[in-house]
Amino acid sequence: MNASLQTRQKSAAVISLHYTYAHASHMIALAKSLRDLGFEVIFVLDKQYISLFRFSLFGDVVSASHFRNNSARPIDIAIFCNSAVENNTLSRSLRAGSTNIIYMFHEPESIWNWQVLKTEGAMKMLRFLFSTYYSIKTLRQTSAVIVHSLCGLSLYKNNYSHFNRNVYVMPLLFDDEVGVEHFEQMRYRKQCFGFVGTACKAHGFNVFVEFAKFALRNGSDIPFVIATWVDLSPLLRSDKQLAGFIKQKKIRMQHGRGLSNDEINQYYLECFCTWNVYRRSTQSGVLARSYMAGTPVLASRVGSFSEDVRPGFTGEFVDVNEDPAAILATVQHLRAHATDYVDECRKRFMQKYYYQANCNQLAEIIKSTSINTTST
Numbered sequence: 001m002n003a004s005l006q007t008r009q010k011s012a013a014v015i016s017l018h019y020t021y022a023h024a025s026h027m028i029a030l031a032k033s034l035r036d037l038g039f040e041v042i043f044v045l046d047k048q049y050i051s052l053f054r055f056s057l058f059g060d061v062v063s064a065s066h067f068r069n070n071s072a073r074p075i076d077i078a079i080f081c082n083s084a085v086e087n088n089t090l091s092r093s094l095r096a097g098s099t100n101i102i103y104m105f106h107e108p109e110s111i112w113n114w115q116v117l118k119t120e121g122a123m124k125m126l127r128f129l130f131s132t133y134y135s136i137k138t139l140r141q142t143s144a145v146i147v148h149s150l151c152g153l154s155l156y157k158n159n160y161s162h163f164n165r166n167v168y169v170m171p172l173l174f175d176d177e178v179g180v181e182h183f184e185q186m187r188y189r190k191q192c193f194g195f196v197g198t199a200c201k202a203h204g205f206n207v208f209v210e211f212a213k214f215a216l217r218n219g220s221d222i223p224f225v226i227a228t229w230v231d232l233s234p235l236l237r238s239d240k241q242l243a244g245f246i247k248q249k250k251i252r253m254q255h256g257r258g259l260s261n262d263e264i265n266q267y268y269l270e271c272f273c274t275w276n277v278y279r280r281s282t283q284s285g286v287l288a289r290s291y292m293a294g295t296p297v298l299a300s301r302v303g304s305f306s307e308d309v310r311p312g313f314t315g316e317f318v319d320v321n322e323d324p325a326a327i328l329a330t331v332q333h334l335r336a337h338a339t340d341y342v343d344e345c346r347k348r349f350m351q352k353y354y355y356q357a358n359c360n361q362l363a364e365i366i367k368s369t370s371i372n373t374t375s376t
Helices: 021-036 064-070 087-096 115-120 122-139 150-159 180-186 205-217 233-238 240-247 261-270 285-292 324-336 338-353 355-369
Strands: 011-016 040-045 060-063 077-080 100-104 144-147 167-169 192-196 224-227 251-254 271-276 297-299 315-317
Touching (some): 021 040, 021 355, 040 064, 060 064, 087 100, 100 122, 150 167, 167 355, 180 261, 192 205, 192 285, 205 224, 205 240, 240 251, 261 285, 271 285, 271 324, 297 324, 324 338, 338 355
Parallel strands (some): 100 144, 192 224, 192 271
C-alpha cells in the first residue's frame, strides 16, 4: 500500500505543566494504558520531571516550551494531569488543531471550603484558590473530565458540573511497581507501622506522631517508620521526645528529600499497616500504593476511604480524634493478623488501580470526547 494512504497512528499527549512528584507514577501508567489502546504517546512536561523519571521509556518527552514552539505533530487526545497556570493557553491551542481535551481533576472541592484554611493554614488555602481558579479555566476547554473516586464525583457535581457535565470516574492509575516476586519476598517480613507520604496536618501527621509517642511511652515494641519528602528538622528541634525515640531507633525517619519510587515502595512492603487517618482527602495515592504492596491501611472515614477500605480485609477504621489507647488496640490487632490482609489488599490493587484493569474505561472516556464538546 502507498505510504500516503496508510492510516496514521493515533497520538495522545500526556501533559503536566506543574511539577507534582506524586503524579509521575499516574502519568506513566496512563501512558502505558494509551499505548495498549493503540496510541503513540508524547509527554509534555514541566522541566523538573524530565531529569527525575524515565518517561522516555514510554513515549517521546518534550518540555512544555519546546512543544508550544516547535510541535507540528497532530495530537488526537491531550490529557491534562493536574492544574497549572499554562493549561488554558495550551488547551486553546490544541483545540484549535482539533485535539480533544481530557482533564484530570484531583480535588474538586468547593472553592469556599474553609476546612482547607482550618487544617492547612492561609498559605495552603491561597494555593488551593489559585489552583481551583485555573482548573475552572481548563474545564471550559475540556471535552471530558476525570475524577478519581465516587467522593470526587459527588464533589464535582455539587461544585463544578455547570462548567462541564461530561464527567467520569476512573481511579488513580498505577503500574505494578512492586512486582510479584518482590511482593512474595516481603509477604512475611512486614514489621513496621508507617507514615509514608506528605507530612501535613490534612494527612493527620501530627496525630500519627502523638500516637507513636503514646505507644512507645506505654511499652509498645511496634517499630515505627516515617518517610516523607518534607523537611522535619524544625519538628525534631522542638519535639525532644520524638527526637529521643528516633535516636533510640524506635522510630525510623527519612525526611527532607525526594524519594525514588523504589524507596517509597520498599517502605510500603516493610509495613504491616500504613497510616491513612486523614483529616481531609478526596482519594489517596498512599492507599493504592499500600495495596500494591499487600499492606492494609488504618483509615478515617473521610473522602473515598469508605469506598476502598473493607474492615477485616484491606484495613481498619479509626477516628482522627479517637483515644490513642483505642487506636493502639486496633494497630496491635492489625499487627497480630498482618498476613490475613495481604492477599486481599494486593487483589484490590490489581482489580481497581492497576492500569490494565482500567483500559476499557479509558477507551470509553476517549470515545466520549468525539461526541461531547464543551463551549468556550
